[in-house]
Amino acid sequence: xSLLAVRGLTKRFGGVNALSEVSFxxxxxxxxxxxxxxxxxxxxxxNCVSGIYRxxxxxxxxxxxxxxGMAPFRIARLGIGxxxxxxxxxxxxxxxxxxxxxxxxxxxxxxxxxxxAVKEADEVLELVGLGEKRDFPVLxxxxxxxxxxxxxxxxxxxxxxxxxxxxMAGLNAVEVEQALGMVRNVRxxxxxxxxxxxxxxxxVGICNRALVLNFGKPLLEGPPQEVLRDRxxxxxxxxxxxxxxxxxxxxxxxxxxx
Amino acid sequence: MIARVRRxxxxxxxxxxxxxxxxVLLLLLAPLTSTDAAQQAGLPLITDKxxxxxxxxxxxxxxxxxxxxxxxxxxxxxxxxxxxxxxxxAYATGALVANLGxxxxxxxxxxxxxxxSFALLVGLPLLRLRGHYFAVATLGVGVAVGEVVNNxxxxxxxxxxxxxxxxxxxxxxxxMLAAAALAxxxxxxxxxxxxxxxxxxxxxNEEAASVIGVNTTLYKVGAFVIxxxxxxxxxxxxxQWNSFINQENVFPVTANVxxxxxxxxxxxxxxxxxxxxxxxxxxxxxxxxxxxxxxxYSQIGLGVLLAVCVIFxxxxxxxxxxGRSRLSLSYLRRTLRETSA
Numbered sequence: 143x144s145l146l147a148v149r150g151l152t153k154r155f156g157g158v159n160a161l162s163e164v165s166f167x168x169x170x171x172x173x174x175x176x177x178x179x180x181x182x183x184x185x186x187x188x189n190c191v192s193g194i195y196r197x198x199x200x201x202x203x204x205x206x207x208x209x210x211g212m213a214p215f216r217i218a219r220l221g222i223g224x225x226x227x228x229x230x231x232x233x234x235x236x237x238x239x240x241x242x243x244x245x246x247x248x249x250x251x252x253x254x255x256x257x258x259a260v261k262e263a264d265e266v267l268e269l270v271g272l273g274e275k276r277d278f279p280v281l282x283x284x285x286x287x288x289x290x291x292x293x294x295x296x297x298x299x300x301x302x303x304x305x306x307x308x309x310m311a312g313l314n315a316v317e318v319e320q321a322l323g324m325v326r327n328v329r330x331x332x333x334x335x336x337x338x339x340x341x342x343x344x345x346v347g348i349c350n351r352a353l354v355l356n357f358g359k360p361l362l363e364g365p366p367q368e369v370l371r372d373r374x375x376x377x378x379x380x381x382x383x384x385x386x387x388x389x390x391x392x393x394x395x396x397x398x399x400x
Numbered sequence: 401m402i403a404r405v406r407r408x409x410x411x412x413x414x415x416x417x418x419x420x421x422x423x424v425l426l427l428l429l430a431p432l433t434s435t436d437a438a439q440q441a442g443l444p445l446i447t448d449k450x451x452x453x454x455x456x457x458x459x460x461x462x463x464x465x466x467x468x469x470x471x472x473x474x475x476x477x478x479x480x481x482x483x484x485x486x487x488x489x490a491y492a493t494g495a496l497v498a499n500l501g502x503x504x505x506x507x508x509x510x511x512x513x514x515x516x517s518f519a520l521l522v523g524l525p526l527l528r529l530r531g532h533y534f535a536v537a538t539l540g541v542g543v544a545v546g547e548v549v550n551n552x553x554x555x556x557x558x559x560x561x562x563x564x565x566x567x568x569x570x571x572x573x574x575x576m577l578a579a580a581a582l583a584x585x586x587x588x589x590x591x592x593x594x595x596x597x598x599x600x601x602x603x604x605n606e607e608a609a610s611v612i613g614v615n616t617t618l619y620k621v622g623a624f625v626i627x628x629x630x631x632x633x634x635x636x637x638x639x640q641w642n643s644f645i646n647q648e649n650v651f652p653v654t655a656n657v658x659x660x661x662x663x664x665x666x667x668x669x670x671x672x673x674x675x676x677x678x679x680x681x682x683x684x685x686x687x688x689x690x691x692x693x694x695x696x697y698s699q700i701g702l703g704v705l706l707a708v709c710v711i712f713x714x715x716x717x718x719x720x721x722x723g724r725s726r727l728s729l730s731y732l733r734r735t736l737r738e739t740s741a
Contacts, residue, residue, distance in 0.1 A: 192611050218613035232604035243601050246594055248613035256597065299612060 143206050145170045151200035160186040161358045173335045175349035182355040184338045188305050192224045193217040221250045223301030225292040227308045231280040238263050238276040241294045248299025263298055270294045270324050286317040306337040310344055431573055452569035454686045459576035460634050461682045465662035465674035466583035467630035473668035475623045476603030480656050481538030482631050484545040485515040487651040489632025490639040494561045504640045515632020516625045523624040546651030560646025572641040583630045599623050665709050667716025714739050
């Protein structure tokens with residue numbers, strides 16, 4: 143039984159197929175990377191899984207139970223947490239209060255009281271490295287810290303599966319390294335992860351599988367190293383001409399650096 | 401959180417608390433001097449009809465502003481249709497008393513019930529809208545309900561409904577005061593529970609709230625229904641107090657604007673902000689209500705005041721109490737930056 147199984151998922155916006163016939167599955171313990179050029183449908187895919195969009199066709203199954211079309215809050219309480227690419231904190235609250243909200247509402251096993259939620263928030267904040275800044279108002283946080291907070295709030299839900307939408311985007315090399323450490327910590331704590339990322343170092347460094355989307359269609363799935371060397375993937379990212387150069391041996395291979 | 405709080409000397413706080421308690425007690429007990437027994441005992445009469453009129457109106461607006469605060473301040477849905485709940489509550493009680501001859505006290509519970517049921521009905525579609533769309537749609541509902549009621553014959557149509565007069569300033573003052581206390585207490589309970597935190601999350605970022613597990617539809621409708629029940633209750637009391645209701649006096653859109661002003665000026669989303677806003681603003685309005693050019697100028701003044709306050713003290717006057725902020729030039733500069741962003 144897969145933790146998450148997506149079968150033939152299709153989502154249309156007007157005449158555009160944002161996703162067409164996407165299928166993949168996530169097993170417990172996986173770190174699945176979803177890559178693809180801008181507009182490939184990566185975020186749309188996450189929005190479908192977390193219930194923000196209702197798919198037009200196909201099925202999303204969570205532990206063999208269909209969840210497509212369910213309200214976001216129900217999906218959240220099943221144990222699926224997510225972050226947003228453009229962070230969405232609760233701006234008037236502190237870091238700790240923001241995180242506590244995840245514990246207060248998102249936990250599958252029941253109803254916490256506010257005091258207990260704050261306690262759990264503190265534990266999560268240590269894990270993501272925001273422990274010392276827990277009393278900061280959100281507006282005082284730097285961009286990398288806001289991304290951490292986004293992860294913390296989702297983690298406070300004690301999810302089985304965490305969907306991360308570009309948590310590394312906009313970070314510099316040092317910050318990416320730190321964020322990578324954080325994601326590793328999360329994995330070690332036993333959470334299955336699906337992450338969207340443009341930073342290939344992250345894909346290679348932490349994912350055990352990668353799924354490539356292009357124009358809403360799955361292009362390829364496999365171990366990250368192989369996927370990134372595939373001609374079709376290079377074509378999708380860098381164009382046909384570059385791929386031809388590569389064939390002719392004049393270009394350099396895709397860099398695995400950030 | 402702890403780091404942000406500026407220390408206020410303890411004895412100041414204590415003095416303020418004592419002064420507050422004394423003021424409230426005086427206010428609560430003053431009306432009793434108007435009873436026959438007190439008069440015979442030779443107590444000074446410090447409350448006359450006008451005093452009751454003003455005090456009861458103030459208490460009524462405390463209810464309205466606090467109720468609006470639950471949907472507008474805590475949940476972030478600026479309702480311009482709360483006046484419909486007031487009117488429906490007034491007509492629910494009014495019709496039972498005037499048409500069916502029910503005693504007022506038995507007819508009163510119908511007010512919050514009818515108002516809340518209506519909120520449940522319209523809340524589901526309305527609360528799918530956000531921002532300006534919600535504001536405009538609720539405004540429409542408020543006006544529409546008034547127009548409908550104005551054309552229903554059993555409800556007196558455009559003539560309105562006349563209720564048998566109950567001559568007791570004291571009764572209505574204390575009833576309205578009790579409703580105000582109920583509104584404040586309800587807000588306080590909400591603020592300390594999961595429900596309240598859910599409402600705040602919705603206000604701050606609804607989509608984020610939904611993906612961390614907040615049942616946004618249920619919470620929004622819940623807040624709307626609670627606000628409607630409280631507003632309707634005030635309407636029910638008003639109907640008997642005024643003993644005459646028609647479209648003009650129970651569905652005035654201006655009252656809706658007033659309750660928003662009070663909540664926002666006092667401090668939307670806080671417990672006592674709307675209370676302070678209601679008391680101060682309503683006293684100003686009542687004082688200036690003498691008529692003639694004074695009332696016109698007062699309207700203009702209120703408008704200007706609102707604009708200035710929204711720009712410079714967006715968190716309301718209440719922000720200056722409790723040691724969080726101090727009114728200073730740097731505060732104004734900071735809030736100006738916040739509101740103009």
